[in-house]
Amino acid sequence: MTQPTAPPPTAPPPAPAAGGAAPDPGQPPGRGGARDSLRPALERLRAAATTEPGRLRAIGAVLAALLVLSGAVTAWQAADRVAAADAVRGSSQPLSADAARIYRSLAHADTAASSGFLAADAGDTERPEVREDYEKDIAEASGLLAKAAANSGGSGSARRQITDLNRELPVYTGLVETARANNRQGLPLGGAYLRHANQKMRDELLPAAKKLYSEQNKRLGRDDADTTAWPYPALAVGLVALGALGWAQRRHFRRTNRVFSPGLLGATAACLASVVWLGAGQALVRSGMDDAQEKGARSLHALNEAWIGALQARGFENMTLVARGGGAAYESSYTQQMEAVAGGRAAEGGKLHDALTAADDAEGRSAVRSARGAVVTWQQRHTAARAEDDGGNYDGAVERVIGAEGSTDVSFRKADRALEKAVAHEQQQFEEAADGARSWLVALPAGALVLAVLGAVAALAGVGRRIGEYR
Numbered sequence: 001m002t003q004p005t006a007p008p009p010t011a012p013p014p015a016p017a018a019g020g021a022a023p024d025p026g027q028p029p030g031r032g033g034a035r036d037s038l039r040p041a042l043e044r045l046r047a048a049a050t051t052e053p054g055r056l057r058a059i060g061a062v063l064a065a066l067l068v069l070s071g072a073v074t075a076w077q078a079a080d081r082v083a084a085a086d087a088v089r090g091s092s093q094p095l096s097a098d099a100a101r102i103y104r105s106l107a108h109a110d111t112a113a114s115s116g117f118l119a120a121d122a123g124d125t126e127r128p129e130v131r132e133d134y135e136k137d138i139a140e141a142s143g144l145l146a147k148a149a150a151n152s153g154g155s156g157s158a159r160r161q162i163t164d165l166n167r168e169l170p171v172y173t174g175l176v177e178t179a180r181a182n183n184r185q186g187l188p189l190g191g192a193y194l195r196h197a198n199q200k201m202r203d204e205l206l207p208a209a210k211k212l213y214s215e216q217n218k219r220l221g222r223d224d225a226d227t228t229a230w231p232y233p234a235l236a237v238g239l240v241a242l243g244a245l246g247w248a249q250r251r252h253f254r255r256t257n258r259v260f261s262p263g264l265l266g267a268t269a270a271c272l273a274s275v276v277w278l279g280a281g282q283a284l285v286r287s288g289m290d291d292a293q294e295k296g297a298r299s300l301h302a303l304n305e306a307w308i309g310a311l312q313a314r315g316f317e318n319m320t321l322v323a324r325g326g327g328a329a330y331e332s333s334y335t336q337q338m339e340a341v342a343g344g345r346a347a348e349g350g351k352l353h354d355a356l357t358a359a360d361d362a363e364g365r366s367a368v369r370s371a372r373g374a375v376v377t378w379q380q381r382h383t384a385a386r387a388e389d390d391g392g393n394y395d396g397a398v399e400r401v402i403g404a405e406g407s408t409d410v411s412f413r414k415a416d417r418a419l420e421k422a423v424a425h426e427q428q429q430f431e432e433a434a435d436g437a438r439s440w441l442v443a444l445p446a447g448a449l450v451l452a453v454l455g456a457v458a459a460l461a462g463v464g465r466r467i468g469e470y471r
Contacts, residue, residue, distance in 0.1 A: 060463030060464065064456040064460050066240065066241040067267060067456040071274060071452020071453070073233055076234075078444040078445045080226070081441055082438065084224075084226035086438070087223040087226075088289070089435060089438060092219045095152075098144045099148065101140065102141050103213050108416075111315045112134035113134050113194070116130045117180065117183055117191075118322060118398055120180070120183050145165055149166070158212055158216065165208050165209060175197035178193045191323070201315075202312075224289055227289055227437070228289050238275035238278070245264060248463075263462020263465060267458040271451070274447070274451045277448075278444060284437070285437045285438070286437075288434070291433045291437070292430050295433050296431070302355040305351045306351035306354070307416075307419040307420075309340050310415055310416070312333075313337035317330075317401060321398055324394070331386070338375075338379060338382075352371060356369065356372070363425055367418050367422035368422050374414035374415035377411045381400060381407065381411055
C-alpha cells in the first residue's frame with residue numbers, strides 16, 4: 001500500500017523591516033511608494049512655510065500674481081471699451097448716418113420726380129437740374145443700400161429692411177419712368193402711374209427706410225453703452241491688489257520698524273497708477289460720449305426728422321397738383337406734415353423747434369433758424385398757390401409751386417440747403433467729441449500690462465531684499 005506524500009513545507013512570511021510596518025496586502029503596488037516619495041517634499045514645504053523667509057516667499061508670489069492679474073483684467077476691459085468706441089466712431093454711427101441719408105435720398109427723389117412731372121405736365125420741359133437731382137438721389141440710395149448690406153452685421157431686422165428696399169426700389173423707378181413716358185406723350189395715364197409710384201414710396205419704401213434707420217440707431221446705442229460701462233471687475237481686482245500691498249507693507253513695518261520698503265512702495269505706485277488711470281479715464285470717456293450724444297447724436301436725430309418731414313411735405317404739395325382737382329387727401333397730408341415740421345399756427349413746437357433746442361452752439365442754431373424762416377415763407381407761398389388752384393387757375397398754381405422765382409420750390413430749396421448745413425455741422429460735432437472720448441483709454445491696454453509687470457518685479461524685489469537679510 002502506497003503511503004501519501006506529505007506537502008512540501010512552505011516558507012515563513014518575511015519579517016517586517018526593523019522599525020517599519022508590514023505592507024498592506026490590499027494596497028496596489030507602487031501607490032504607497034509614490035506617496036512616500038512626496039512626503040519629504042511636503043514636509044520640507046510645510047517646514048519652510050513656518051519660517052519667516054518661507055512666508056515672505058509666499059507673500060511675494062501672491063502679490064506678484066495679484067498685480068499681473070490686475071493688469072491683465074484692466075487691459076482686457078480697457079481694450080473692450082476702446083473697441084466699442086471704435087465701433088461708435090467707425091461703424092455704428094456712420095451706419096446710422098448712412099441710414100438717415102437713405103431715408104432722405106428716397107424722400108428727395110420722390111419730391112424731384114413729382115416736380116419734374118409737374119413741369120412737363122404744365123407744358124414746359126422738365127428742368128435738367130430737377131432730373132439730375134432725381135437721378136443723383138436714386139444712385140445715392142442704391143449705393144448706400146449696397147454699403148449697408150455689406151455692414152449690417154448680425155441684425156436680422158436690418159437685413160430684412162435692406163432686402164425690401166433693394167427689391168422695391170427698381171419697381172418704384174420703373175413706375176416713375178413709365179409716368180414720365182406717358183406724360184411726354186400727353187397721356188393722362190402718366191398721372192396715375194406717378195400716384196402709384198408715390199404711394200409705393202410712402203407705404204413701402206419710406207417705412208422700410210425708417211425701420212432701417214431705427215435699427216442702426218439701436219446699434220449705435222448699444223455700442224455707446226458698451227463704451228461707457230464701468231469696468232467693475234478691473235477696478236475690484238485693482239483695489240484688492242492695493243489692499244494686499246498695503247497689508248504687506250504694514251506687516252513689514254511691524255516686523256522691522258522700517259517705514260518704507262522701496263520695492264513694495266514702487267509696486268503700490270504702479271498699481272495705483274493703473275487703477276487711477278482706468279477710473280479717471282473711464283469717467284472722462286463717459287463725459288465725452290455724453291457730450292457726443294448731446295452735441296451730435298440728439299441734434300442729428302432731430303434734424304433728420306425735420307428734414308425728412310419737409311421733404312415729405314414737399315412731395316405732398318406737388319402731388320396735390322398732379323392729381324388735378326382730386327388732391328384733397330394730398331393737401332391734408334401736406335398740412336399734417338408741415339405742422340409736424342414747423343409747429344402749429346403760432347409756430348410753436350414742431351420738429352424744427354426740437355432741432356433748434358438740441359443745437360448747442362451759435363453755428364448750429366443759425367442754420368436751423370435759416371431753415372425755419374424758409375419754411376415760414378414756404379407756408380405763405382403755399383397758401384397763395386392754393387388760392388390760384390382753388391380759383392381755377394391751374395397753370396398759375398403750378399408756377400407758384402415750381403417756378404424759378406417767388407415759388408414754394410425756392411423756399412423749399414433754401415430750407416433744404418440750411419438743413420443740409422446743419423446736419424453736416426452736427427455730424428462734425430459728434431465725430432470730434434467721440435474722438436476726444438476715445439483718446440482717454442486708447443493707450444491703457446498696453447500701459448496696464450507694462451505697469452503690472454513693473455509692479456510685480458518691484459514687489460518681488462522688495463520681498464527678496466527682506467529675505468536676503470536672513471542669509
